[in-house]
Amino acid sequence: MRQATLPTLTTSAPSAKPRATGATREGTTADNLPFDEAGADVVKVGSVAWRTWVYTDTGRNRTRYGYLRAGAVVAARGPKIVNEGCEGGWYRVNPRGFVCLGLGATADLSHPVIVASQSRARRGEGLPYTYAMSSDTPPLLYFRLPSSKQMNESEGMDVSGRAANFRERIRGSGLLAALGEVLGPPDFLQNDAKLPKPYGVKQPLRYVSHAGAAAADSGFAIARSFEWEKRLFGLTTELDVIALDRIKLVRESAFHGVEIGPTEGLPVAFSKERYGQRFNRTAEGLFAAGPPLGDREGVKLTGQTKPGGFLETRDGTWVAEATMRRIEPRESFPSFATGDRKWIDISIKQQSLVAYAGRTPVYATLISSGRAGLGDPNETESTPRGTFMIYQKEVASTMDGDEDKGDSYNLRDVPFVQYFHKGYALHGAYWHDDFGKVRSHGCVNLAPKDAAWLFEWTDPSVPASWHGVLNKERGTVVHVHP
Numbered sequence: 001m002r003q004a005t006l007p008t009l010t011t012s013a014p015s016a017k018p019r020a021t022g023a024t025r026e027g028t029t030a031d032n033l034p035f036d037e038a039g040a041d042v043v044k045v046g047s048v049a050w051r052t053w054v055y056t057d058t059g060r061n062r063t064r065y066g067y068l069r070a071g072a073v074v075a076a077r078g079p080k081i082v083n084e085g086c087e088g089g090w091y092r093v094n095p096r097g098f099v100c101l102g103l104g105a106t107a108d109l110s111h112p113v114i115v116a117s118q119s120r121a122r123r124g125e126g127l128p129y130t131y132a133m134s135s136d137t138p139p140l141l142y143f144r145l146p147s148s149k150q151m152n153e154s155e156g157m158d159v160s161g162r163a164a165n166f167r168e169r170i171r172g173s174g175l176l177a178a179l180g181e182v183l184g185p186p187d188f189l190q191n192d193a194k195l196p197k198p199y200g201v202k203q204p205l206r207y208v209s210h211a212g213a214a215a216a217d218s219g220f221a222i223a224r225s226f227e228w229e230k231r232l233f234g235l236t237t238e239l240d241v242i243a244l245d246r247i248k249l250v251r252e253s254a255f256h257g258v259e260i261g262p263t264e265g266l267p268v269a270f271s272k273e274r275y276g277q278r279f280n281r282t283a284e285g286l287f288a289a290g291p292p293l294g295d296r297e298g299v300k301l302t303g304q305t306k307p308g309g310f311l312e313t314r315d316g317t318w319v320a321e322a323t324m325r326r327i328e329p330r331e332s333f334p335s336f337a338t339g340d341r342k343w344i345d346i347s348i349k350q351q352s353l354v355a356y357a358g359r360t361p362v363y364a365t366l367i368s369s370g371r372a373g374l375g376d377p378n379e380t381e382s383t384p385r386g387t388f389m390i391y392q393k394e395v396a397s398t399m400d401g402d403e404d405k406g407d408s409y410n411l412r413d414v415p416f417v418q419y420f421h422k423g424y425a426l427h428g429a430y431w432h433d434d435f436g437k438v439r440s441h442g443c444v445n446l447a448p449k450d451a452a453w454l455f456e457w458t459d460p461s462v463p464a465s466w467h468g469v470l471n472k473e474r475g476t477v478v479h480v481h482p
Helices: 112-116 148-155 159-170 448-457
Strands: 042-047 051-055 064-069 073-083 086-093 098-100 130-134 140-142 210-213 218-228 231-236 241-243 247-249 268-271 276-281 287-293 298-306 310-313 318-320 324-327 342-347 352-357 360-366 386-389 392-400 410-421 424-428 444-446 468-470 477-481
Touching: 042 086, 073 098, 148 159, 159 231, 287 318, 352 448, 360 448, 386 410, 410 448, 424 448, 444 448
Parallel strands: 218 410, 342 477, 424 444
Antiparallel strands: 042 073, 051 064, 051 098, 064 468, 073 086, 086 098, 130 218, 130 247, 140 210, 140 241, 218 231, 231 241, 268 298, 268 324, 276 287, 276 318, 298 310, 310 318, 342 352, 352 360, 386 477, 392 410, 392 468, 410 424
16 A cells, blocks of 8 residues: 555644744754653643654754654653744653644643543554444544434434444454443543544534544544444544444454574465464374464474475474465575664565564565556556665554545554655555455555564664654665565
8 A cells, every 4th residue: 555645634833823032042952861751840741733743853953753643641851942943842752852832732631632532552462453444334423422313314314223233243253342341431522522633633524413424445443432322432543433333343364474583594384275284293204184274374494394295394293385385595685684784575476574684584474565566666556676764654644545546445543654665665454364465555564463563673663652753763674576
């Protein structure tokens, strides 16, 4: 998938009306040293913008390190620095950089955007949120709790029966558990309150209780769920309320790659069949059926083979070569594969990815690259080939297609996005489970667990409270070849 612009504005100005003040300093440069978050001059700062930028310094020539997501609360240290660029004052944040109090950030932690956006992305374990896709009839984007009458009028049907059928459909499926504890509506939606939108987000046309229907082929990240008027609702990360019976909850792919120890190396292999088979070797040298292999299950190989097409695994079992997709050791290495430098090796033909530290493989998995295969990325939906560098990382980012070109989709909070060339990125995919086959619009689709692992392993790193970083240092190399 190619990078797409959010359907909203995404920048936040440092202050509403910059004006000259008695500035303490023209510019202060971050020293990259963490500070004691319990210090006397430490305050809590919250983001009320979709992106609150963290700057390298406070002067006119400042650049950006990264950004905080709406709802993020971080410790910030004074002394407050006031200048023409920030009438609210600059504060230093961990682990580096400065944030300006103004339209995008505030010290008032009771701000409606902060209160409504408290859900945090989970990192390092797969999908960062609970995800859902539109059903045949996309949900309405409610901005307040609708009455039963408003729901029936807006949706053109008696919604009570639909809500009951939805509960019955997902009961016992495990998907209900994915929603977590379902309680009543949060306090900030009580008393007919309207949901706020973060600064920088374009306000859509609103009706009495909703802002129209979501686009077809929409994906949603659900921050919390609750019950209202005997119907289950979800609050999305973009602060819309959607009826859960209008969506299909996503079941996270069980597939993941293989972490490779320093003394193990390649080859590794992945089962081609949904129900593959391991074999045990008997004392007579025969092969007897052993434990089954899961769908695309990865195994580490010793490199030893036996007649009949059997491959030895590092756990002492054997697998049939014809049922496996092997990733072999490289015969040669590019010039940048030196020392312990991190880089990512992607093969379009094999639909594989191997993460290396120098010449030592540390992780291997299957991917879904552009569905046009080895076509021209300028003309087709294929992944660009060449040597690139990760220049931007975001915990989650919304991507959409061009409806005028018949490529309509709107996928909210695509997980663990790592841009390496123009709008092309490595990222997790929650809308399909076809890893190992071409599928994307040009990006490199990863299984959620693989995307989460790589996101934490690559450079530049994203600080715990931040949502995204721009590359100010040497990023991890991405090498894409046939």
